[in-house]
Amino acid sequence: MIIPEVGIGTDVHAYDASRPCFVAGLEWPDTPGLAGHSDGDVACHAACNALFSATGLGDLGSNFGVDRPEWSGASGPTLLREAAARVRAEGYSIGNVSIQLVGKYPRLGARRVEAEAVLTECLGAPVRISAATTDGLGFTGRGEGLAGTAVALVYRG
Template sequence: MRVGTGVDAHRFGPGRPLMLGTVHVAHDEGLVGHSDGDAIAHAVCDALLAASGQPDIGAVFPPGAPEWEGASGESLLRVVLDRVAAAGFTVVNAHAVAVCERPRLAPYREEMERAMSAIAGAPVTVHATTTDGLGALGRGEGVACTAVALLEQR
C-alpha cells in the first residue's frame, strides 16, 4: 500500500467555464490555468502520481506545453490513471478537500464523486470548506484543493 498527497490552486478569471471534480459548476467565472484549471481533479492527479512514485503533475503536464492547453481535468485524470496502472498499482480510494468561499460546492459534491469514482474505478470522495473570509481564498479569488490517494501494488 502506498499513500500520496496533492495540492492545487487556481484563481478565478472571466470567460471560462468553471470545472471542478470533472463537473461543470454554475458560476460567473472559471479558473485560470493552462488546462481547464480543475483544482479538484488536479489535486487528485497529483496525489495519485505521488503515491505511485512518479513526478508531480507539473512535470507530467508541463505548463505551456501545447498538447495540454485547455485539457480537461477528466483527460488529465485518465492519463494519470494509465500511468498508475503501468507502474503496477490500483487505486484503493482518493479523497479531496476543496477550499473556497464561492461557489457553494455542496450541490455538486455527489456528482463530482460519481464522475471521478467512475474514472478511477475506485471511491473518490470530495469535501468542501471555506476559510471564513481569511486571505485570498476568503476574498473569493479562487479555489484551492488538497487530496490524498491510497494505492495498492498489484
C-alpha cells in the same frame, strides 16, 4: 502482505471570470472559471498530484505541464483518467482518493454526490470530495482563487 502507499497533492488556481468554471469534473454555470494551462479543475489536479506522489511518478507539472502543448486546454477528467492509466501502467492499483476543496465557490453541497460519481468513473476507484471555506481569511476567503488538496491510497501489485 500488500502495504498501501499514500500520496498527497495540492492544486490552486486563481478565479478568471472570462472562463467557464469546471471543478470536480462538472461545469458550474454562473461561477467564475479558473485560470490555467488546462481547465483549472483543482479537484482533478489535486487528485492527479496525490496519485503521482504516492507512486513516485512526479507531479502534475512534470506529467502535463505548460511545456507539454498537447495538454493545453485539457479537461480535469481527461487528466485524471490519464494519471490513473499511468499509475496502473507502473503496476499499482488505486484504493481510493479523498479531495478537499477550499474556497468561496463553487458551492459543492448540492452537487457533491454527482461530483463523486463523475470522479469515481474517471478514476475507476472510489473518490470522496468535500469542501470548506476559510471564514474570509487568505486568498480563498477573499474570493481570489480556489484550492484543492487530495490524498490517494495505492497498492503495488
